[in-house]
Amino acid sequence: MSTNGTNPLLKVDNLESYYGPIMAIRGVSLEVNQGQIVTVLGANGAGKTTLLKTISGVMDPEKGTVSLSGSAIQGSSPDSIVNQGMVHVPEGREIFPILSVEDNLKMGAYTRTNRAEVASDLKLVYEYFPILEERRSQEAGTLSGGQQQMLAIGRGLMAKPRIMLLDEPSLGLSPLLIKEIFTIIRRLNREQNVTMMLVEQNAKVALDVAHYGYVLELGRIVMSGEAGKLQQSKDVQEFYLGVQQETQRGQRRWKQRKTWR
Amino acid sequence: MDILQLIVSGLANGCVYGLIALGFVLIYKATEAVNFAQGDFMMLGAFITLGFTNTDYIGLPFWISVILAIGLMGILGYLLDLVVLRRMFGQSQVAMVILTIALGFVIRFIAGAIWGHEPQALESPIAGVDVRFGGLVLGMDEVVIIVVTVILTILLYLFFIRTKLGVAMQAASQNQLAAYYMGIPVKRIHSLIWALAGIVAAIAGILFASKGTIDPTAGLLGIKAFAAAVIGGFGSLPGALLGGLVVGLIEPFAARYLPAGYSQIAPYLLLVVMLIVRPHGILSQIQTKKV
Ligand SMILES: Nc1ncnc2c1ncn2[C@@H]1O[C@H](COP(=O)(O)OP(=O)(O)O)[C@@H](O)[C@H]1O
């Protein structure tokens, strides 16, 4: 995906975030271009969630900048960041369990004031997720895990974002549901022109939909490249795609060191 | 007939308990803090109204005083959160509890300093008037209390399910983090809930004062209302009202049929029994998180 020489929609520069004395994000820089799906891969505890929280204003960074369309947003409150067109679909769905499905969706549009536009976006969400329309008046807590993930994404869409931050949408879902949800993510990107920053442990599905990818380890970006190239990379294959490499002696190279260290 | 009168007067008391309990639950659901000054808010609301309308003080028309008192208590609730409680964000619940208990003392002291410690009657148009339904003679005050509580309950219900702000209040109390993610201004919502609790307390106070007298210790009624909230299911708004009604109904019957001295402990006895047999209250709202 070429950048057409324009500025990236989202640019993160040398970001550092702490939990008390613990440094969780250690100088991360990355870019997400308009129209792209960019994935950040990382194992459990790599700092993926912290990175997204820092970008969306739920956490304040200690150092570094986050810019959206060229204007600095680091340290702003989440509501002002949502207003500027960035929405965060959190890990673990985080729906409102005893609100109806439709009220959940409407809360996604809290910062918007144009009622007609919100109503037409609600229709749009129902087009992408017909099951949500079927369950519109049901309490969201009664939905299945996959439906809750759809609701979380739909609720994010209701903010009419230019860029959506997705935190492990595949978490805890069956392969079939993962496929369904990632198909919709790709469609939203193509048809609604929603730029996506997708954070995943499931490298296979993520690299399938993404244009570009980064690999995050212990709070640092250790590798980046076009999604296709990452899929071919031996290290990514071994450590994130679960491909077992054979040595001449036919044994798994269990002691192999990652070459990026 | 006699029983009916007992029921009506029990319900009227229960409405006041229920409204105070509602204040407890509103704040608890939103902020996970218990406002032990809720009863004193009620007392303050009553005294502000009394101060505006009684001829000994300012002598404004009753309805204007009511509106002023409700407005002032709303503003007070809002400012209290904005100026004091927001700074406590992230502190332990114990700190909040102690703070609100202290706040209750301060309010009692201030009310005593301004309006004195003697019981006073609110000069309200409904005090001391009787209404007759056939052979049944009821106090106008009691009828008005019940009617106002019903109307207020309906209005609150509509507010919480129909308005964007009301739904956002529910959302923020169900999942605060998610509310942040959606750009809902959670802190402002908290302040607005404190304002709402102040308004409800003021209404409860006016109702309370119109059926008797008020003095600065009237806020201790809050303890009974707290028991009512627990009985109803702490965390459920309908439960709070129901708990209030239950406590209100038990009292006159206990006074009537139990030996003297036992009737006052009836609500607390019920509380203990409830905590043993149904610890989450009548209308519990325990949610388990689905993965
Ligand atoms: N609330 C917290 N307090 C302290 N440390 C935390 C907290 N949340 C996460 N961490 C730590 O920060 C690091 C990154 O966590 P996280 O961003 O959740 O990783 P990921 O989303 O990639 O699994 C981990 O070492 C984790 O233990």
Ligand SMILES: [Mg+2]
């Ligand atoms: Mg995570």
